[in-house]
Amino acid sequence: AQSVAQPEDQVNVAEGNPLTVKCTYSVSGNPYLFWYVQYPNRGLQFLLKYITGDNLVKGSYGFEAEFNKSQTSFHLKKPSALVSDSALYFCAVDRDDKIIFGKGTRLHILP
Amino acid sequence: GAGVSQSPSNKVTEKGKDVELRCDPISGHTALYWYRQSLGQGLEFLIYFQGNSAPDKSGLPSDRFSAERTGGSVSTLTIQRTQQEDSAVYLCASSMDGSSYNEQFFGPGTRLTVL
Numbered sequence: 001a002q003s004v005a006q007p008e009d010q011v012n013v014a015e016g017n018p019l020t021v022k023c024t025y026s027v028s029g030n031p032y033l034f035w036y037v038q039y040p041n042r043g044l045q046f047l048l049k050y051i052t053g054d055n056l057v058k059g060s061y062g063f064e065a066e067f068n069k070s071q072t073s074f075h076l077k078k079p080s081a082l083v084s085d086s087a088l089y090f091c092a093v094d095r096d097d098k099i100i101f102g103k104g105t106r107l108h109i110l111p
Numbered sequence: 112g113a114g115v116s117q118s119p120s121n122k123v124t125e126k127g128k129d130v131e132l133r134c135d136p137i138s139g140h141t142a143l144y145w146y147r148q149s150l151g152q153g154l155e156f157l158i159y160f161q162g163n164s165a166p167d168k169s170g171l172p173s174d175r176f177s178a179e180r181t182g183g184s185v186s187t188l189t190i191q192r193t194q195q196e197d198s199a200v201y202l203c204a205s206s207m208d209g210s211s212y213n214e215q216f217f218g219p220g221t222r223l224t225v226l
Contacts, residue, residue, distance in 0.1 A: 032211045043115075043202065044217040066123075071181065077176040098167065099148045101146075103153035 004093045006102035013081045014110050019103045021076040023065075023091030027049070033074040034092040035065055039062045039105075044090065050074060081109045115218035116174065117203050123224045124193055132188040132221045142209030143186050145178060148220070149199040157201075160186060161209050178180070193225045206226030 004025045013019040035047040048059025055067045065076045071089055076089060086109045091102040116135045118132050135197050145157040156170040162179045163169050171177070174194075180186040190197055202214035 018161075023193060027215075036132065036215075043219045044204075044215075046214040046216070049212070049214055099156070099211070099215070101154040101156075 002093060002095055002100055004060045004091055004100050004102045006089075006091055006105045008105050009103075010108065011022065012063055012108045012110060013085055017040055019076075019078050019081045019085070019107065019109070021089050022109060023074045023076065023102060025072050025074065025091075025093045026050060029095060032094040033065075034094065035063070035074075036090045036092060036097075036101075037060065037061075038088040040087070047076070047089075054064050056081045067101065068073075081108045083111050085109050112197060115203055115205055115216050117201075117221050119221060120178055120219065121222045121224075124138060124176065126195060126225050127192045129189065130193055130223065132190075132201050132203075132223070134186045134188070134205075134218060136184065136186070136203070136205030137216055138180075139191045140205035140207055141183060142208075142213075144204045145186070145188050146202040146204065147172075147199045148202055154202065157188070159209070190223075193223075195218040197224050198223055198225045 005024050033050040036044045037047050038044045048057050050057045050067045058064045063078050088106050089102045090104045115155045118133045143160040158178050159167040162183050174190045176190045183187050198217040200220040202220045204217045206215045
């Protein structure tokens with residue numbers, strides 16, 4: 001069965017430090033992978049996606065994610081965190097036009 | 112505006128009443144999705160429309176929930192005989208054509224509170 005896991009409910013990072021939000025998936029065949037962000041009191045926004053090609057995908061607000069097929073992971077990264085990055089982040093996997101979202105990881109950037 | 116809109120933004124109702132939630136997708140987007148987001152939970156898929164038809168209704172939690180889409184545009188999610196466990200934020204999203212590689216654009220949500 002298709003699934004996606006975000007093993008951390010919350011991640012705390014000091015401002016200026018690199019951040020990683022983890023995501024692993026289970027799907028047969030080649031997946032399409034997405035990251036979405038939900039800022040406080042706002043709707044979800046698309047950040048980036050992996051479809052095919054280069055394993056390192058760059059997205060909005062300086063975020064990037066690396067597709068690792070052998071580890072079935074798609075971790076979200078940013079070299080230098082900003083306080084404004086504090087939000088709820090969702091990983092999603094889509095296969096055969098059926099999308100599944102992870103439970104979300106709350107990212108706190110500490111000033 | 113050019114984004115997905117939802118109304119009302121907040122709805123408070125009494126247990127047992129029916130509610131209707133509305134979604135206006137981005138113009139030209141043929142795929143429309145409804146999700147539910149409960150406190151501390153992730154996004155729970157409810158239903159997906161391609162045009163006016165719903166090929167995937169697998170997420171509707173009970174027969175009290177129904178949805179329709181008319182004219183390939185506006186969609187309405189109806190919850191009959193609301194229960195307290197229906198309290199959540201209901202999110203609508205649209206995408207260009209429902210293909211797996213297209214990202215979804217989300218509305219701001221409707222916060223439903225059932226007393």
